[in-house]
Amino acid sequence: xxxxxxxxxxxxxxxxxxxxxxxxxxxxxxxxxxxxxxxxxxxxxxxxxxxxxxxxxxxxxxxxxxxxxxxxxxxxxxxxxxxxxxxxxxxxxxxxxxxxxxxxxxxxxxxxxxxxxxxxxxxxxxxxxxxxxxxxxxxxxxxxxxxxxxxxxxxxxxxxxxxxxxxxxxxxxxxxxxxxxxxxxxxxxxxxxxxxxxxxxxxxxxxxxxxxxxxxxxxxxxxxxxxxxxxxx
Amino acid sequence: xxxxxxxxxxxxxxxxxxxxxxxxxxxxxxxxxxxxxxxxxxxxxxxxxxxxxxxxxxxxxxxxxxxxxxxxxxxxxxxxxxxxxxxxxxxxxxxxxxxxxxxxxxxxxxxxxxxxxxxxxxxxxxxxxxxxxxxxxxxxxxxxxxxxxxxxxxxxxxxxxxxxxxxxxxxxxxxxxxxxxxxxxxxxxxxxxxxxxxxxxxxxxxxxxxxxxxxxxxxxxxxxxxxxxxxxxxxxxxxxxxxxxxxxxxxxxxxxxxxxxxxxxxxxxxxxxxxxxxxxxxxxxxxxxxxxxxxxxxxxxxxxxxxxxxxxxxxxxxxxxxxxxxxxxxxxxxxxxxxxxxxxxxxxxxxxxxxxxxxxxxxxxxxxxxxxxxxxxxxxxxxxxxxxxxxxxxxxxxxxxxxxxxxxxxxxxxxxxxxxxxxxxxxxxxxxxxxx
Numbered sequence: 001x002x003x004x005x006x007x008x009x010x011x012x013x014x015x016x017x018x019x020x021x022x023x024x025x026x027x028x029x030x031x032x033x034x035x036x037x038x039x040x041x042x043x044x045x046x047x048x049x050x051x052x053x054x055x056x057x058x059x060x061x062x063x064x065x066x067x068x069x070x071x072x073x074x075x076x077x078x079x080x081x082x083x084x085x086x087x088x089x090x091x092x093x094x095x096x097x098x099x100x101x102x103x104x105x106x107x108x109x110x111x112x113x114x115x116x117x118x119x120x121x122x123x124x125x126x127x128x129x130x131x132x133x134x135x136x137x138x139x140x141x142x143x144x145x146x147x148x149x150x151x152x153x154x155x156x157x158x159x160x161x162x163x164x165x166x167x168x169x170x171x172x173x174x175x176x177x178x179x180x181x182x183x184x185x186x187x188x189x190x191x192x193x194x195x196x197x198x199x200x201x202x203x204x205x206x207x208x209x210x211x212x213x214x215x216x217x218x219x220x221x222x223x224x225x226x227x228x229x230x231x232x233x
Numbered sequence: 234x235x236x237x238x239x240x241x242x243x244x245x246x247x248x249x250x251x252x253x254x255x256x257x258x259x260x261x262x263x264x265x266x267x268x269x270x271x272x273x274x275x276x277x278x279x280x281x282x283x284x285x286x287x288x289x290x291x292x293x294x295x296x297x298x299x300x301x302x303x304x305x306x307x308x309x310x311x312x313x314x315x316x317x318x319x320x321x322x323x324x325x326x327x328x329x330x331x332x333x334x335x336x337x338x339x340x341x342x343x344x345x346x347x348x349x350x351x352x353x354x355x356x357x358x359x360x361x362x363x364x365x366x367x368x369x370x371x372x373x374x375x376x377x378x379x380x381x382x383x384x385x386x387x388x389x390x391x392x393x394x395x396x397x398x399x400x401x402x403x404x405x406x407x408x409x410x411x412x413x414x415x416x417x418x419x420x421x422x423x424x425x426x427x428x429x430x431x432x433x434x435x436x437x438x439x440x441x442x443x444x445x446x447x448x449x450x451x452x453x454x455x456x457x458x459x460x461x462x463x464x465x466x467x468x469x470x471x472x473x474x475x476x477x478x479x480x481x482x483x484x485x486x487x488x489x490x491x492x493x494x495x496x497x498x499x500x501x502x503x504x505x506x507x508x509x510x511x512x513x514x515x516x517x518x519x520x521x522x523x524x525x526x527x528x529x530x531x532x533x534x535x536x537x538x539x540x541x542x543x544x545x546x547x548x549x550x551x552x553x554x555x556x557x558x559x560x561x562x563x564x565x566x567x568x569x570x571x572x573x574x575x576x577x578x579x580x581x582x583x584x585x586x587x588x589x590x591x592x593x594x595x596x597x598x599x600x601x602x603x604x605x606x607x608x609x610x611x612x613x614x615x616x617x618x619x620x621x622x623x624x625x626x627x628x629x630x631x632x633x634x635x636x637x638x639x640x641x642x643x644x645x646x647x648x649x650x651x652x653x654x655x656x657x658x659x660x661x662x663x664x665x666x667x668x669x
Contacts, residue, residue: 059647106657110614110650 028097031202036174039091040084044118046125054123058111067130073184080132080230085176086124088200090115097200100192132170132180132230139227145220156212161221169228179230186222261338264295271296271593274356274366276346276531278302278330280309280575281372281563283667284582285589290337292590299340299364301356305329307668310431311575312660313400314438317408318445320613326400328668349535351556368589371537371544371553372562372578373529374399375430378542381525383500383509393503396523398430407521411442414518417452421508421517423498424459425525428543430564430573432465433609433619435523440470440611443478443486456517457489458510460497465572466609466617469640473611473649498522528565543567548625549601550588551581558592560585568603569630571623577605579667601625602633608656616640616652 068078092098093112152160169179192198193207315321333339345359356364395403424435446453474480490496495512527542537544544561545554553559563578580603588598603623621637
């Protein structure tokens with residue numbers, strides 16, 4: 001076992017137990033653009049090989065797949081994710097910003113709490129290096145959805161998805177890659193934003209766009225992005 | 234009440250006329266209220282009794298089922314160690330019998346069984362009831378052998394030397410005692426000799442006490458005085474203790490004295506808070522003697538135990554080998570390689586429910602397959618587990634193939650963390666299977 005992780009494991013027991021009761025959400029400051037930018041800039045440089053080793057050591061592979069390509073509808077794909085987004089998620093789990101109803105985030109919260117900033121940077125570097133993989137989903141060209149992606153919808157004040165997530169859904173810095181994402185996970189995430197269970201986005205940067213989307217829109221977007229190969233690495 | 238005990242009128246009293254008229258109960262037919270319906274009486278409303286009642290309802294819609302239990306509520310021993318260190322409240326572990334009554338049409342009598350007349354097939358109770366049965370199920374848990382320890386008694390366990398091995402007031406007493414240990418003081422835990430209920434229980438308790446002390450009494454110590462040289466999951470437990478509590482070093486928060494090191498407790502001096510062992514005497518600020526055990530008292534009273542103090546059963550059905558048409562479940566039964574755990578009792582209860590339904594309908598019972606899964610905590614975020622599937626082989630219940638295993642010891646820090654998460658999920662789903 002890596003020394004730092006073992007120390008972390010012991011630390012976790014102490015930190016975890018300092019929480020009142022069990023399963024209660026500890027207080028966590030929301031990010032502002034400034035604090036997030038500052039934190040990400042201060043993160044250490046990730047090491048891909050160490051990240052790959054951690055991917056196995058922390059048993060990430062048992063849910064997220066050998067290279068981060070989720071083998072099931074239950075978990076997110078991480079392959080090809082931007083390193084900033086992966087880092088932010090792990091920091092958010094670690095500091096309980098990403099808690100949702102806890103049940104779902106439970107495992108990630110517990111695991112992230114034993115990861116150092118260096119560990120987080122390393123796995124993020126590893127996932128960013130992996131190719132995205134399109135899903136074999138039932139998608140027939142849907143002009144309405146592709147217009148939503150490329151042009152947005154002025155009637156509901158919706159900016160085009162592509163303007164932040166990229167023309168190929170490849171993501172950009174803190175904006176996650178969504179091409180090749182597990183469609184069921186995509187739907188769950190959008191619903192969690194919509195219903196307010198997930199609120200770790202800076203200034204409701206994502207959740208505000210979900211309010212006026214119908215379930216049908218969300219499902220169609222999930223299928224559209226699932227089959228998108230995400231462009232060249 | 235007169236001879237034919239549970240009449241349709243009684244059921245109406247319990248469930249309300251509309252429920253009975255519409256037979257709105259889960260999987261229960263109108264025949265179950267008929268005068269000639271088969272009547273299965275279950276003594277004990279713990280895991281074994283409750284699962285048996287529920288699954289017997291699944292197996293036979295037409296049978297009348299009565300469960301006799303002393304207490305109106307049941308507190309699971311499962312996770313009661315958590316209560317002592319504040320990870321759970323006792324309330325969260327407390328269940329009533331409303332679901333049994335309302336969903337599965339079980340008549341739950343809060344009463345205490347005093348005897349059984351096997352010739353007349355009648356159970357008598359403290360409140361003077363006489364309940365006739367066609368098939369009887371006995372699932373009474375364990376009885377404690379205070380007499381194995383000089384100076385120990387039931388009365389002392391209720392007041393000063395709690396075993397806290399049946400969840401309830403003693404759980405809270407032990408919690409209070411833990412909190413009252415002076416800084417740098419010692420908690421002594423004395424596990425029983427095999428076989429006993431919840432084999433990892435004492436060691437999980439020691440772990441959680443040590444974890445609690447790290448926060449509240451950092452110079453405190455947990456001393457385990459054991460009559461045995463091995464205990465369940467001892468590999469992963471000791472590894473966890475090494476990682477979390479410095480086990481094996483001079484500064485370890487947990488010290489374990491095995492049987493061959495003289496760890497067996499033979500007596501207690503409650504006034505001086507000292508235990509006498511085969512080795513040295515030890516002074517403690519808290520003394521938790523978990524006494525040796527035998528089959529639940531009622532099983533002894535009604536002659537279901539043999540010389541071992543436990544109840545022999547037919548391995549394929551859980552039917553008593555001493556009395557016909559009587560089944561014994563859970564901790565009280567002699568189930569060979571199966572541990573005395575709630576999970577095991579539930580698994581046995583399902584086999585028994587099917588066997589009882591088979592016997593009522595003249596079918597011959599099948600071959601039994603049992604299972605057991607137990608998760609324990611070596612720390613709040615450090616789980617260890619054991620699991621096995623069991624079959625009957627050479628006349629004994631034995632693990633099937635290579636199904637049996639305990640948590641491997643790996644260098645992956647994620648593994649015990651994930652096992653602690655799975656423990657929570659396992660507990661939630663398990664109690665759902667029993668009480669929902």
